[in-house]
Amino acid sequence: MPARTDHDERRQRVARLAADLVADGGLAAATHRRIAEAAGCSTTIVSHYFSGKRDLVTATYQEVGDRVAARMEAANGTEDPLAAILEALLPLDADRTRDWRLLFTFLGLAATDAELTAEQRDRAGAARAQIETALDGDKQAGRIPSGTDVAASARHLLSLVLGMGMQALFDPAEWPPDRMRAATADAVQHLRAPQACQPVARRSSARLPKAY
């Protein structure tokens, strides 16, 4: 089906250009006219691909999702997939920072839109599943204790990475790449080298549940 493929490829190319406009200047900057100028086509063609802002931001989100998926795939092929997957999710360079910016532009609409919320839920679920797979691999290789709660550990690691990325996007000076890398490595090391002795300095009387 070459006609369909051509259409999809052209749409993807235009989505990429539109995403660049959004990442640089926000949704307001990505008018049909400017997208048409960047793509060297007519506004009619742009309207054909994206009927409105919601459609446009969804296309840029899918483009980001594809890029994230490719990074995760590459991370899976490394010597330490767990650490590599977590780093793939962080805004450690210009490309990933661009994608975090686009992610947040999308989430700004998704926060009050059930359909877009479901898309983000699925993407986050896929990322969590990849982290779980890497943890299972660690367990099989004896790098983490056999009793590790894989689901809870994956939730913990993904929360940490998303919370760091969220802060880094709005406060890059507080979150230089080395700090994000070190915090991630520290969390991974904590799973891999748990300390197996008595607690010290436990003087609090707070009631704290032990499992999650």
Added chain:
Amino acid sequence: MPARTDHDERRQRVARLAADLVADGGLAAATHRRIAEAAGCSTTIVSHYFSGKRDLVTATYQEVGDRVAARMEAANGTEDPLAAILEALLPLDADRTRDWRLLFTFLGLAATDAELTAEQRDRAGAARAQIETALDGDKQAGRIPSGTDVAASARHLLSLVLGMGMQALFDPAEWPPDRMRAATADAVQHLRAPQACQPVARRSSARLPKAY
């Protein structure tokens, strides 16, 4: 200056009503006409308070910020300020979920807007500072070891809480309140009851920095 105070109070009341419209139906739902209807005033008065969408979303963000600040203040007066501050930041009930929704609507614009980015940076910095103060209190009371790196621990806890809230907003079924509470309590307990012995099961050769 009663005139000024009246103006501010009215603006705050209208911002609250506008925020309810945004939280329910997104930015598109908060037209000047609907805000005027909700507030029982003319669209001219609404335009006087909020000149455009950016102005409106900034006002709703400030309203959210005030509510978060009040929750943090209340948390400071509890028996366990550290745990209470972290819980105050999480979307554990309808009110806080509403505020997370408004936060993300704001961040959707802030992601590509330097001035709004600075507002979010300051708010997050203030939250981190409150967590640091609570950690200092824990240290003085001997609840956490004297060698605890307060700045790094505050960054870790805030990242965890923000990452959980971000996921919970888009996937509440995966993140019921009890799971968020337990994960937070677990992170606090880990700081308060560190294990002081030899690492076990350390079979990985990965190079992992120890401090962040």
